[in-house]
Structures are given as structure tokens and as C-alpha cells.
Amino acid sequence: MYKATHQQTKAYNNQLVLKTIFDSGPLSRADVARATHLTRVTVSEIVAELLETGLIAEVGHGPSTGGKTPILLAVVGDARHLISLDLGADTFRGSIVDLRGHIHHTLSLPFQGSDGDQALELVYELVDALLAALPAGTQRPVLGIGIGAPGLIDTDNGIILQAVHLNWRDLPLGELLHQRYQLPVHLANDCQAAALAEYLFGEGQPGANLVVIKIGHGIGSGIIINGQLYQGDSYSAGEIGHIQAVEAGEPCRCGRSGCLETVASCDALVSHAQNVAIHLREAYLGSMLSCLAANPQAPTFENLVQAFQSGDELACQVALEAARHLGTAIARLVGVLNIHQIILTGNITAFGPRWLETVRWAVSQRLMPGAGYKLRLTFGSLGEEVVILGASALLLTRELGLNPTRFPG
Numbered sequence: 001m002y003k004a005t006h007q008q009t010k011a012y013n014n015q016l017v018l019k020t021i022f023d024s025g026p027l028s029r030a031d032v033a034r035a036t037h038l039t040r041v042t043v044s045e046i047v048a049e050l051l052e053t054g055l056i057a058e059v060g061h062g063p064s065t066g067g068k069t070p071i072l073l074a075v076v077g078d079a080r081h082l083i084s085l086d087l088g089a090d091t092f093r094g095s096i097v098d099l100r101g102h103i104h105h106t107l108s109l110p111f112q113g114s115d116g117d118q119a120l121e122l123v124y125e126l127v128d129a130l131l132a133a134l135p136a137g138t139q140r141p142v143l144g145i146g147i148g149a150p151g152l153i154d155t156d157n158g159i160i161l162q163a164v165h166l167n168w169r170d171l172p173l174g175e176l177l178h179q180r181y182q183l184p185v186h187l188a189n190d191c192q193a194a195a196l197a198e199y200l201f202g203e204g205q206p207g208a209n210l211v212v213i214k215i216g217h218g219i220g221s222g223i224i225i226n227g228q229l230y231q232g233d234s235y236s237a238g239e240i241g242h243i244q245a246v247e248a249g250e251p252c253r254c255g256r257s258g259c260l261e262t263v264a265s266c267d268a269l270v271s272h273a274q275n276v277a278i279h280l281r282e283a284y285l286g287s288m289l290s291c292l293a294a295n296p297q298a299p300t301f302e303n304l305v306q307a308f309q310s311g312d313e314l315a316c317q318v319a320l321e322a323a324r325h326l327g328t329a330i331a332r333l334v335g336v337l338n339i340h341q342i343i344l345t346g347n348i349t350a351f352g353p354r355w356l357e358t359v360r361w362a363v364s365q366r367l368m369p370g371a372g373y374k375l376r377l378t379f380g381s382l383g384e385e386v387v388i389l390g391a392s393a394l395l396l397t398r399e400l401g402l403n404p405t406r407f408p409g
């Protein structure tokens with residue numbers, strides 16, 4: 001009993017020392033002792049162990065405070081490699097990432113169809129290729145595999161409970177990858193991973209509340225409360241894509257109809273634009289969209305964005321209607337959670353600031369007046385790497401207890 005407790009304390013202290021050096025380094029041993037309230041002897045012992053693992057290194061001398069100059073310690077950014085995956089709807093991407101969240105190498109494999117076995121084979125192919133791409137003769141071990149995937153995910157046990165587009169149900173992906181590669185594996189829903197990434201590497205303030213809404217093929221969000229990912233009672237907190245937005249609306253892939261995804265996701269906008277352009281061609285003869293719709297392949301989402309940017313009436317109508325639906329959904333979230341910082345990420349951000357202004361306006365029209373909301377609704381800063389970085393953040397947090405707060409300059 002005593003031994004277990006002692007080991008737990010030791011593991012906790014080791015993580016505390018590493019996290020302190022990671023967040024605030026370079027630091028001397030005395031600085032670490034002051035910051036952690038551990039004794040100097042304990043800190044020296046832990047530092048000796050960490051030096052041996054290669055996770056930290058002595059990086060020079062600090063200014064003298066009377067005696068001899070203290071030796072400074074810092075985390076070695078590339079002491080470990082992370083394999084981070086983003087299993088998107090039509091592309092599986094994977095990167096080799098370092099401890100500081102710097103991406104060193106990325107591979108993309110297209111995924112078409114919905115064959116679950118093929119999807120799993122593609123994950124193996126991607127991890128095999130990334131491991132093969134590690135620098136030859138590297139002395140730097142792989143910390144583990146982090147994954148962001150769409151769907152409902154049991155983060156504690158690494159099980160994909162349901163991922164409709166990959167046709168995965170109760171798939172123990174964490175265990176399968178662990179057996180195959182003998183590495184620690186952590187996975188989370190892609191929107192929840194995106195929230196972790198924006199919080200840890202993007203605009204989030206330490207200890208803050210934050211909602212990150214990811215809009216691409218689908219819509220979902222991740223919620224950070226007091227600096228921690230909030231997953232709810234069954235891991236599905238933030239699944240706003242399937243809250244009903246319109247009565248008797250279009251059928252949704254979830255089996256119901258009129259969900260937010262059917263009116264405000266990028267896919268929904270494209271099909272909406274195609275329908276409107278075809279059916280209203282008479283009324284919008286000069287519309288850029290109706291011209292594009294003459295081509296059976298068009299308009300694509302890029303076409304729609306382009307038409308919106310040039311002020312095409314039909315495109316504006318389609319994009320701004322989606323902005324209003326989204327604003328309504330965000331107002332509901334803010335009304336329930338009272339969280340002020342909302343970040344939008346994913347392909348939808350291509351519409352730019354004018355479109356975002358309409359979302360903001362729609363939110364403001366639906367919030368309770370006088371409730372003191374100081375809403376900060378912005379686009380995310382991490383672009384298309386957001387899920388890869390989120391998978392990395394998950395791995396760093398779970399394996400090393402690190403909570404990196406920023407990309408260091």
C-alpha cells in the first residue's frame with residue numbers, strides 16, 4: 001500500500017518538475033524547487049533522472065546570485081517524436097510532431113467510400129509510413145500515437161463508439177494500434193482535439209473557458225472549461241451538429257432531419273447552392289453560381305466562397321443564411337454555458353470576416369439582453385493543422401502531464 005502511494009507521489013513529482021521546466025524553462029534547480037515547493041534534494045534527484053531520459057538538458061549558466069553561476073535546465077523540444085493523426089472525412093493525414101508542437105513531416109492518404117476494414121488498413125499504412133519516415137538511426141524514441149477522428153469516442157479506453165462515415169462501431173482502435181506498434185495510443189473526437197489545440201497552442205488563455213466549433217463536412221464543437229476538456233457524461237459534449245435547426249428540414253446522416261449540419265456545414269452549403277442555382281436560374285440569370293451550376297461538377301465549396309467574395313447575390317444569400325443558423329446555435333450554447341470565447345475553425349472560415357460579422361450579429365440578436373455577455377467570436381489561428389496539433393496536445397497531456405500553453409517564439 002505504502003509502495004503504491006510512494007510511486008504515485010514520485011510520478012506526480014516527476015511530471016511536476018518536467019512541466020515546470022517545460023512551461024517556464026530555462027530554469028536552475030533552485031528555481032524549480034521554488035516553483036514546485038519540492039525540496040532541493042528531491043528536485044536534484046528528479047532532474048538527474050530526467051537528464052538521463054534525454055527529455056531535458058543542461059543549456060548553460062544563469063546569472064550568479066552571490067555564489068557560483070547556476071546551471072540552467074530546459075526541455076529538449078525534439079527529445080521525443082509524436083505520431084499524430086487526423087482521420088478526416090475524405091483524407092487521413094498524419095504528422096511527425098515534436099514536444100513543442102512543431103510539425104516536421106506530414107503525409108496525406110485519400111480515403112473514399114465507407115468500408116471500415118479498408119479505413120483501418122489505411123490507418124496502419126499511414127502509421128507505418130510515418131514511422132518509416134523518422135530520421136534514420138534516430139536516438140529519439142516515439143512518445144506515442146495521438147489521433148483525432150470524427151464520431152463518438154470513448155477517450156478513456158481508446159474505443160471509437162461510432163464513426164458513421166468510416167463505418168466503425170465499437171472499434172477498439174487504441175488497443176489495436178497499441179498491439180501492433182507497442183506504443184501508447186490516445187484518441188479523441190476531432191472537434192474536441194481541435195479545442196485542445198486552440199486552447200494549448202492557439203488563442204486560449206491559461207485556465208480559461210473556450211468553445212471551438214469546427215465546420216467542414218460536418219459540424220461539431222469541443223468545450224474547454226477551466227482549462228480542461230469537458231466531455232460530458234458519455235463523451236458527446238459539444239455535438240451541436242445534430243441539434244435541430246429547422247422544422248421538417250432535409251434528412252441528416254444521423255437519421256433525423258433538419259439538423260444544424262443540414263443547413264450550415266460546408267457540404268450542406270454546396271448542395272444548397274446547387275439546388276438554388278438550378279431552380280432559380282431564371283431569376284438569377286447573371287448569377288455567378290447559376291453559371292457554375294450549368295456544369296454538373298459545380299459549384300464546389302471553393303466556387304461558392306469565390307462567388308460570395310465577389311458579392312454574387314445568390315452566393316451571399318446561401319452563405320449568410322447559414323451564418324444566421326449558426327448564430328442561433330451559438331447563442332444557445334452561450335446561453336447554456338455562459339462561455340464568452342468562441343472560436344470557429346475548419347473550411348467554413350474561408351468565407352472571411354464579412355461572413356463572420358453576420359454570425360456575430362445573429363448571435364447578438366438571440367442572447368438575453370443585459371446578461372453581461374462579452375462575446376469574443378473569432379476564427380482559429382491554427383488552420384488545417386488544428387486536429388493534428390490537438391492529437392499532439394492529447395498525447396503530451398496524457399503521457400507526460402505537459403500542458404504547453406504556447407508555441408514558443
Ligand SMILES: [Zn+2]
Pocket residue numbers: 241242243252253254255256257259261
Ligand atoms: Zn443529424
